[in-house]
Amino acid sequence: MNTEFNLDAITRPTIKALKPYSSARDEFQGNSDDMVFLDANENPYENGVNRYPDPQQRTVKGLLSEIKGVSTKNILLGNGSDEVLDLIFRAFCEPNQDNVITLPPTYGMYSVLANINAIAIQEVQLDANFQPKVDAILATANEKSKLLFLCSPNNPTGNSFEAEAISKLIKTFKGIVVIDEAYIDFSKEESWVSRLVEFPNLIVTQTLSKAYGMAGIRLGICYASEAIISVLNRLKPPYNVNELTQQKAIAQLQNKDLTAQQIKSILEERTLLMEALKAVDFVSEIYPTDANFILAKVDDATKRYNQLIEKGIVIRNRTTQPGCKNTLRFTVGRPDENKILIETLKSI
Numbered sequence: 546m547n548t549e550f551n552l553d554a555i556t557r558p559t560i561k562a563l564k565p566y567s568s569a570r571d572e573f574q575g576n577s578d579d580m581v582f583l584d585a586n587e588n589p590y591e592n593g594v595n596r597y598p599d600p601q602q603r604t605v606k607g608l609l610s611e612i613k614g615v616s617t618k619n620i621l622l623g624n625g626s627d628e629v630l631d632l633i634f635r636a637f638c639e640p641n642q643d644n645v646i647t648l649p650p651t652y653g654m655y656s657v658l659a660n661i662n663a664i665a666i667q668e669v670q671l672d673a674n675f676q677p678k679v680d681a682i683l684a685t686a687n688e689k690s691k692l693l694f695l696c697s698p699n700n701p702t703g704n705s706f707e708a709e710a711i712s713k714l715i716k717t718f719k720g721i722v723v724i725d726e727a728y729i730d731f732s733k734e735e736s737w738v739s740r741l742v743e744f745p746n747l748i749v750t751q752t753l754s755k756a757y758g759m760a761g762i763r764l765g766i767c768y769a770s771e772a773i774i775s776v777l778n779r780l781k782p783p784y785n786v787n788e789l790t791q792q793k794a795i796a797q798l799q800n801k802d803l804t805a806q807q808i809k810s811i812l813e814e815r816t817l818l819m820e821a822l823k824a825v826d827f828v829s830e831i832y833p834t835d836a837n838f839i840l841a842k843v844d845d846a847t848k849r850y851n852q853l854i855e856k857g858i859v860i861r862n863r864t865t866q867p868g869c870k871n872t873l874r875f876t877v878g879r880p881d882e883n884k885i886l887i888e889t890l891k892s893i
Contacts, residue, residue, distance in 0.1 A: 555720060618771045618774060644664060675868070724748070756808050
């Protein structure tokens, strides 16, 4: 428990004073069966999407609640994780005053969103094993440090952060710790969602874009205390998750067997791909991964990237990222795609 955390003190005054927009569907929350809706200025002719979507996405949250074992009051949904992260910035960071801490190499949108919101960025690079430097992070934090971003499993390195390090940071950092778990479904580590009740300053973000195969619908998920979710709900757009996204999400979340099968296949292919990369002459190191991708060190990342492009294979060149010189990131594909990648790597 972080006894020094005060949500009221960290929330921006303008957000505390904000009166949220009340939509037609927010005001009517009764049973919609056999009701005549003449409240929202919608086109009355049914086509499946002529009505506004549920602004609170109750059915989707209900399914996530069952899967994750948390109350729907601890869940907020967004138009992709990027919207969720942007809401967090706008709720808790005062422009041109506050700062956030990031741990490069990491997901680039944290810095982009900080710049958009006029928030300073304090960077503390991960150590040689791509783990957080806990003491350096806490020494860097000051009274204006509102958010600390931990991407675990981390992108682009693929590794999970040590639980002891994360726990110490949550307990000691005076602001909000945001753990980005976009790749958690591929990891052997337990999600920090299970420990929300212990930490009032913890936010965990997840997505349907990776393990659930729903990158095209743009659905991001935020798990946090009811108090934090209440703050974020004050400023989220009323209909931020559209009807088609909700329908697709519901169908996929109900199809647990398919998701489990695909995760199993990806993990098996990840193991095979890691073994195959060991036999590639120009690969000098393969980093541990808990994600659906593999980071590998090569002799000349730009050269090898271009060679693969010429062969019709698109990967990610991460050589410009801190601590990632001459590295390539390989997403684990289908068995046939991985076979083509392996054969191509051995031929160039």
